Amino acid sequence: MSTPLKIIGTDERYSRQERFAPIGAEGQRKLKDSRVLIVGAGALGSGTAEMLVRAGVGHVTIIDRDYVEWSNLQRQQLYTEQDVQERLPKAIAAERRLRAVNSSVEIQGVVADVTVYELEQWAAGQHLILDATDNFDTRMLLNDYAMKHNVPWIYGACVGSYGMSMMFEPGMTPCLHCLMDTVPIGGATCDTAGIIPPAVQMVIAYQTAEAIKWLSGNQPALRRKLVSFDLWTNQSTALDVTAARRDDCPSCGKAATYPYLEAANHRKTETLCGRDTVQIRPAKPQQLIIAEVAARLGHAWGSTVQSNDYLLAVHIDSYRLVMFKDGRILVHGTKDPVEARTIADRVFG
Template sequence: MVNDRYSRQVLFRPIGKQGQEKIQQKHVLILGCGALGTANAEALVRAGVGKLTIIDRDYVESSNLQRQQLFSEYDANERMPKAIAAQNRLREINSDVEVEAHVFDASANALSPLLHNVDLVIDATDNFDIRFVMNDLFQKHHIPWIYGSCVGSTGMSYTILPEQTPCLYCLLNAVPVSGATCDSVGIISPAVQMVVAHQTVEAMKLLVEDDAALRSKLVTFDLWNNYYQTIHVERAKKENCPSCGMEPSFPYLDYENQTKTEVLCGRETVQIRAGGVFDLDGLAKRFVNIGDMKSNPFLLSLEYQNYRLVFFRDGRTLIHGTNSIEKAKKIYYQLIG
């Protein structure tokens, strides 16, 4: 039911009362709860989306606070999982919206059970390994999704509609993408907000089912150098694309093509994914004489030599203080075996 809370949004003719009612019936999934994820989540919750599912594998650190809204110094001090901290804040913003949070590393197997009745997915991830998995998974399930990325003062966004537009695999074979990361060149918050503006407005068009208003071009910009461009990419769509072509094979849904060990964007950190789950209480007993520990119901943080290791219940470990996968594995095996 539409109330005064959304009155200014309802006055906007392309949305109106009917559009607002549609928004309140829709389910959006946001993959990643960093800069792009938190800003998109807040905008959609304030707009009155019916249900929001947020997924993130990481926890809040002080360096996040410069650009990742929804988080506070308390969240950073307590090393709260980003998805949980965001969920807590979003529920305070709009208690009428159902907000579901998951703390795990996204994979095809982990995501698939959550896609039931999802109307739209917003990309707020920080690496192309999971984006290619997303691309195949959402093509297979016919779910539209909105790609977004930013680094430095630059960013880009594109709306991907299964069976209609080029998919991400098609796109990256046609449009060059910078290899820069937040860790190497930094990032400013206005670049984040610009990408979010493009993602959120496209999301609202899809939620009110105004497909005619959707942007068909890829947007790219550099705020610092006053550059803005929209690029026609329709011809990038390929009939033999393994993800969206006439006979798709969805190669990135194969376990062999998914990363198990990776260097994370934004800081000197390596993630290692193990089979099974961690007994955090058991690890705490094992590490009692190893180094300083801090824990909450979701993770255990251990200071070891010049590194910090964070163990999550879902079997993941973040090794902070190195970009070397080999070194990270050595430290990991020293402690875990």
């Protein structure tokens, strides 16, 4: 009777990590039992996702609203030229690659724009949330959700050669809302000021180090400071922001109201940061059958319509419109929401 073949090396996958004394076998077991939500699958999201999947975090969910483009390949490490040519949504391309990296981890890619609805659906039961977004509004939404539901989250941002990161723990640290008046966390974007890959990797290292500490049960090792750096000017700081915590903060104070979870603060139409692109979000979530929409549009717009299982694109004049299965539309070629809605109505009705 033949003996079943054994895949060489599977028993040793995490051996070097377990030999690191603060983690050990018990910490590795905790990582396996952990659930992490990563919001954004761009430079930071793809990097943190790969590192956590390789580290053996048991369940990783990645939400992203965009698809892979040529300009992403310079720094977004999970993606390939084929992903660009197929116009794959980042969440789908990331899921495919990560499954090939570690088949023992449960990975879920979600193609969606993050609103309260998506957070309530996908953040419930998560042990940690990682910020890999490209806009301030979504970060404030994450912050309010995390504070309300007592879930820690890790902020990360980078542009040019500069980056910053901090882990926010409900009840232990100030929240992002507390820091708004004291820390410069807005400004330039990758699309306006560019970015170098080492800055991305540095922020990824800071974020994932804190994530692994937290998930493996090493909370005393957490930094609990706002770290920032500039690799080009050789500067770095770790700022103690404990004093910034506010009892009257509307997001984490004694009488918190969580203002960014209110419907009045949710934009239906928005200009994507630093890009000639407007996103139009439907009033309520949808689930379109892309092939049916593409067939209908093909009668009117002919060969300008291209599609795959996840999205369709239409080229009209100087515009490129992309529709996703959830009904979102990206209008490339304008920063004007009114103009974007006009051209979207012209194409999609």
